[in-house]
Amino acid sequence: MPGLIENFVIEPFHRLAQQLALVVPALITVLVILIIGGALAYLARLITYRLLVVTHFDRLMIQTGMASTIDRARVFRSPSDFGARLVQGVLWMFIILLALSATNAQMTQDLVVRFVNYVPDIIAATLVLLLGSVVSKFLARSALLAAVNAHWSGARLIAGGVRLLVMSLAVVIALEQLRIGRTALLVSFGILFGGVVIGGAIAFGFVARDLAREWVQSILKSRASEDEEVFRHL
């Protein structure tokens, strides 16, 4: 009977205790990393937020036109809040990686290594998207203003097209950087881009004949009126 108890009760508990003795310190380490890391990330968010407010980051974002995009998401209080939370998010990502590496398990180790190798690509893709967003907004606004001042009735359409085109290009470059569906992506983009151009041409020819006529007429008319008008602004 004592042998039976030894074999079926004590021995498993002993093995469990041994397993726990191996795992618990790692779990405690993970927990400590998450708690301390989380606190540090929160602290970093507060410091970053104060720094961004003091350095007029909001003003910079307003000037680049990014503030409107951030405001439209209705998630962040201000561009400074967005920047601070971004820093906190990035720190959390590293904290989780650090915590996983502390478990000493082969699978998590591999995952961490692969992810760390992937980080430069993620950063590059994020930068491409951010740059694409700023450039597309700027170019779209330039196109909109130029079209309005040239008296083109489809000004918003032109601006939207410019934005879509530049952002599509940025997304394709970002996904290419992340090595996601390279071939399929390029082919899809080619088909999409070709389709948009052909579709646009057909639409312009059939549906937007009036717009095309108005556009051409406005150019001719403005030239004619420039000749006949001696209106001096200065």
Add this chain to the structure above:
Amino acid sequence: MKENGQNNLSSELLSRLNEIGEAEIVVGIPSYNNARTIGHVVRAVNAGLAKYFPERKSLIVNSDGGSNDNTREAVLSAELDVDSVLLVSHPVRLVSRISTPYHGIPGKGSAFRTIFSVAKHLNAKACVVVDSDLRSITPQWVELLAKPILERDLDYIAPYYLRHKYDGTITNSIIYPITRSLLGKRVRQPIGGEFGLSGRLAAHYLEKEVWGTDVARFGIDIWMTVTAIAEGFRVAQSYLGAKLHDAKDPGSDLTSMFRQVVGSVFELMETYSSVWQAVNGSQPVPMFGFPFEVGVEPISVNVDRMIKTYRQGISDLREIFQDFLSPQTFQGLTACAERSGEDFRVPDLLWVHLIYEYAAAYHHKALDRDHLMQSLVPLYLGRTASFVLEVRESNAIEVEQCIENLCNVFEAERPYLHHHWNDRSRKEKDHARAN
């Protein structure tokens, strides 16, 4: 890149100037492909110098932007028929003439820079600049622009013209009212194109580091006027009669005109913010010359097209406007767009608030500055249409009264400008509240 204005004369020009030695009066004529009209301008200037300043050594300098229509040859070959101008005394001194290409950014400002450098090199007491496409210039213009400098110890003479009521609408609706309101001097044509200035003021301009900016293009006129007033030089104006130009306008692209002229005003508001913030009210400046009635050329204006552009601007650019304009101003603009035909009006108060908010937005960099200036163009066209409709049946005196009323609103609303200028942008305030 900012650039200092001195030492920009070619060695060839310098050796020619060394031959001349000194000149009391330098008359500068900037040009670019003006062969058709510049001969008349040179003859008028030459006659003016011979008739009104026979005993003073003078030089006519043409600063050319690389014309390919023989403009420079036209300058040098323009003959003055001495008998036809009925000189009381024959000129004691001959008027020298130089035509030289200027260096730097293409534009009137770079041409002026060369003229001022020549004036400085020759120790000129007075420097006069006149446009090369003038059809209404008379010899007396030279007297009216140079004599107050030489005999009354003044530094800057701005022109005073009679113009058609629809002519010079940027001047009438923005530039004159805002410079008058900010600097307290009633210079009616701050961007007239013809000016007289003292040798010391010309040398002072050259020391400024602006010759690589928009000032070197078409912002030069307003920059000269504002700098002269803000830096305490003695300013006056001379009545020149009518101003008639050649049909070709070098600044006919309205968008770039806005960027360079209105943008220069906003830029100068930054430079002289401590000066204008201390100014209250406005005073007239001394006027020379004998005012007389003249006929002005009729001008055709397409009001419908201007209103259409205004409406399109309000509709298509609303997100841009909402980014930096106050809600009241934007609502006011929207309400104007809904008024049709003859009832279309952009009221004075709304226009003044709009301009002041734009100045503040430029100061706060609430938007890319080029975009900001471009977005003002359709609104300006709306205001111009409103002005045309308002004064359609008015005579010159009534039109001038309308402009005077607008100026008074600009002056009365100065606190509005101070408030917006010294406050943060609306969006920034929203974010600050959220923070």
